[in-house]
Amino acid sequence: MFDKNYKIDDLMDFDEKYVLHTYARKKIRFSYGQNARLYTPCSREFIDFGSGIGVCSVGHGNQELADAIAKQAKDLIHLSNLYLIEPQALLAKKLVELCGYDMRVFFSNSGAEANECAIKIARKFGEKDEKIDRYKIITLESSFHGRTISTLKATGQDKMHLHFAPFPDGFLRAKDIDDIYNVVDSKTCGVLLELIQGEGGISPMDKEKIQKLAKFLKEKNILLMVDEVQSGIYRTGEIFASKVYGITPDIISTAKGLGGGIPIGATLTNLKNIFVPSDHGSTFGGNFLSTRAGLCVLEILEKEYNSGKLVATIDSFNQHLEKIISDFSFLFEKKVGIGLMCGLVAKDDNIQKNIIENAFEEGLLVLKSGKNVVRFLPPLTIKEDEISEGFERLRKACCKL
Structure with missing residues (x-):
């Protein structure tokens, strides 16, 4: 059983000794939450404008989500994808109906995995006579697409590439949307981009430029691949930011807010017959628990949207x-x-740092x-009093x- 009586110094010591040092952790722990409010064991309250980096889309301690997870856990948590998984089929149907795109869905466990699937779809799309004819994927500077070796290479930030070379071949970088036209060549199979760069400064792309690019790629038979790991699942006010931009991507990857905290990733594509059995897979992806959570999250957020x-x-x-x-x-x-x-x-990075600390x-x-x-990535269910209190702080x- 989880022992709530551990002192925070003990936990910090355990973390230091036994956990790989990939995070600069703050010396604090939270024991429970209520929507956009978090509480420490000694009842100190925080307003959460980050929602687990955009993950806790329906807030903390959401009773509907907790009930759905608990009920599913009592029945089945996981079975192999060799068998029909009811909530997986229902969640795929729900996603496709909400976005209105004629697509099929593959479920994984994270945003990086969703992008890995997108890359594999693009590579197979580039085949000709069972050989790779086009394999290059263009991404943008300041982009972020994940931390696996291939998605790290797709990420357009040099600082993240230190120590981990050699990387897979086939990724090209454009300075911005305008530069994509200069980088496209005869071996290009896809362009992967965030409509709003999350790690790159919350930078939205120009709507007209994106629409022009979408038309150009369609004419060149190059896939438009949109990374909506952070911007998807109503984060921008629509189910996908692609809807805000008025475009129809060939591939969409999403993750963070879909499970409300339960790990899940999804890749949607209009290349509905691109894969055959054994082309791709995931042991845990799309299991009963994660897809049941996803269904519940979408039901909650659809009500928030429609109301x-x-x-x-x-x-x-x-x-x-x-x-x-x-x-x-x-x-x-x-x-x-x-x-x-x-x-x-x-105005500068020192102000940024001090504001976050303060x-x-x-x-x-x-x-x-x-x-x-x-x-700022607050829960999508954040209440007015939580907004007001957070901004006062x-x-x-x-x-x-």
């Missing part, structure tokens, strides 16, 4: 951000992002993105500078 609550929440949150920009123009340059995937561009001291969790952006953090 108008989501758009009202987005409007409120962004109005608060605009007020921060107005009142603290000496700290921030502008607001960026779409929906509840947004950020404040700080916010933590005031009981508010916010994130960093890029060189100087303070990132952010104001106090700003006033300390």
